[in-house]
Amino acid sequence: MFTVALLGASGLLGRAISNELTARTGWRVVRTAHRRVAEGSVALDMRDAAAIDAFIDHAAPDAIVIAAAERRPDVCEHDPAFARALNVDAVNTVAAAARRCGTWVLSISTDYVFDGTQPPYRCDDPPAPLNAYGRSKLDGERALLETTGLGCVLRLPLLFGPIVDWQESAVTSLVPAIAASAAHGAKPAIMDAWATRYPTFTPDVAVVVRQMLERHASGDAICGIAQWSGAEPMTKFDIATRLAQALRLDARLAPQHTPADATPRPRDCHLDSSRLEALGIGRRMPFDEAIRQVLDAFPWHL
Template identity: 75%
Template sequence: MFKVAVVGASGLLGRAIAGELGQQASWQVVPTAFRRADSHMTVLDARDPQAVDAFIAREKPDALVIAAAERRPDICENDPALARALNVDAVRALASAASRHRTWVLSISTDYVFNGSRPPYRHDDPPTPLNAYGRSKLDGERALLETAERGCVLRLPLLYGPIVDWQESAVTSLVPAIAASVRGAAGATPAIMDAWAIRYPTFTPDVAVVIRQMLECHMHGETVNGIVQWSGDEPMTKYDIARHLAGALRLDAQFKPQHTPTDATPRPHNCHLDAGRLEALGIGRRTPFDEAILQVLTMFPWVG
């Protein structure tokens, strides 16, 4: 039996990972959550090193996937200590406990470790984060690679996938504004959408397949260590994403493109991640955006 612990299995990405791994015959998945644990999940506060030690010592997983993080840039900017507790210190504690049991650790990071001025970015390009979220995730990468005897960082861009509420992903969070802009609705005005930052929306079930394939490599003695990256291959601004969403929802929405950034927290222009290292290993799956978003909207229909 190959045993994998998934820390943060209640989140947008962790759910997809636990779902994909749970379908593998002869794999045992141990999902953990913090505030949103259901009866199948272990409650774990990853900021508590003793609880982390006890969890790893009890479960002795063959591999550990860390999908827990504070990933909201505005929260990280306003409370960097809170961000570091989860994005850096908890990663170090998990990596250290895993090393004691020779467990391979895979930790998730972000394209926001780059400043977005010179894409595409290779895994070994020097990181230059623009905001507190990116800085905390970069320090988390370093904590993992310094601490884990066998460890890997997987950088990802903007994620979307099956949701439990619209705000879970920066892709689906556009839906309420799109619906409110529909021509003919009372008080409808065009929805203002950022047309400056270029993103590569990436489908969480595709990332889960990438992670399952990396775990299979590990099982077969071909462990991937160091930094790797994965990304969708369709460049889109939020303005583009909103137009695709309106099409999928069959809404006659009105949009106004915003060509200059207006965010309070600085965000990169284009952090396109080069996935060449994983592609060379034959790893990867990319579901086209229009097909993937229809799956998401079918599972969580708009009833506004």
Template identity: 70%
Template sequence: MFRVAVIGASGLLGRAVVRELAAVTDWQVVPTAFRHGGPQEAVLDVRDAHAVNAFVEREAPDAIVLAAAERRPDVCEHDPAAARALNVDAVRSIATAARQRGAWVLSISTDYVFDGTEPPYDIDDTPNPLNAYGQSKLEGERALLETSDNALVLRLPLLYGPIVGWHESAVTSLVPAIVASAQPGAPAAPMDAWATRYPTFTPDVAFLIRELLLRFADGAPVCGVAQWSGDEPMTKYDIAQRLAQALGVQARLLAQPTPTDSTPRPRDCHLDSSRLEALGMGRRTPFDAAIRAVLDAFTISGERR
């Protein structure tokens, strides 16, 4: 039986991957969580190389999807050592253990490996990260590909999807401010109107990952570097307007035409997805339909309906 380990299965993308792979009835999925594993989840601290090696030896996966990472740019900027432990050292440990097992590894990376000055970016374009997060993810890419030739880096942009709290995505994290701005007498909510983003739906990414796993299982793995992205360019201000419409609130939003983040961020890192598109892979759900599906699972207070 084909076995897939999903490392970081309790996160935004990891949950979507586990849900998607559950539809493949003749596969065995082994999900992991960092601290509090659910009934079907193994607890694994990916920063512990001995624990990683023991996990791979015990579970003997044919493939590993690595969705665990430190993704918060501000956190990475203030604690680059902690970011490196998750985004670089853990990737190398997993790749080393997988190589010994003969397992294929798919590791998630980011559009922030680029500086955002000359989009769109092809897989062969030279990375030039502007912040510690992008640098750590770039070093993680190199750690994976230097350790194993049976591996794929999958670069992704801003993600959103089914959530357990508004904070899980930089898309849904805007909701509380949007709702608050609609209250009588409330000030307008400032929203970045400088950087262009390409929100990408996690169930679409999970569908793509299942396609990539199927190719590996069929003896035709995709290795090296690949990229996938939504195709609707938006600033946070644009996203907030569409969220307000989906929520049915009269939000007061203030467009900010210059960057205000303390951590530098690239202006436009649009990822070229042509390598995977040429293979006939992937799908894209329109943003408005996808975000409505996400919001329909929540009330304004953040509780499930």
């Protein structure tokens, strides 16, 4: 029995990975969560090193996927110590425990390790994060790769997928403002048209993770750094326009062509996915089809 420990199974990405892996015949998936501990999951605080050690020793997994993280840039900027506890220290603890057990580890990282000035970015391009979130994730990458030789970092861009509330993704978090702008007499919703993002569907990422795990299970583990990204470039204004179309809302949207976020963000961190593509790994569902699935599965009456 091939056993996978999925850390952070209750989040946006973790749920998609859990659904994909549990459908795989012959695999045992041990899921952990901190706040939303569903039936069949193990409660685990990723800031508790002793608890992590005990969990890994007990589960004895063949592979570990770290989907738990603090991924909100503004939160990281205002509380960098909290961000580092999840994004750096916890990764280091998991990597050390995995090394003792000879377990392969996959840790999720971000396109924000780059400054966004020279896209597309290959796996070996020098990182230069602009904010505390990017710096914490880069330090987490280094913690993993310096602690174990049997580990892989998977960098991902902006994620969207099946949600439990609008705010789970920076894509669906736009919906309330879009809906409000469609009301009679409402002011236009101002949407960023400066930064280019590459929305990436979490069920697609889950397929990538499953395929990477299958390679490890067959004795051909991928180590080092890998990247995966959606292929459709969009600004938030573009995303909001397509959301309004999907929701059939006559929204009033106004583009903002200069940076407006208090926390600095890169302009274009397009990730080159060629390493995984060359291995036959990957799946990309068109954005409009994917977002329709998300909206159809979530009651959007506001």
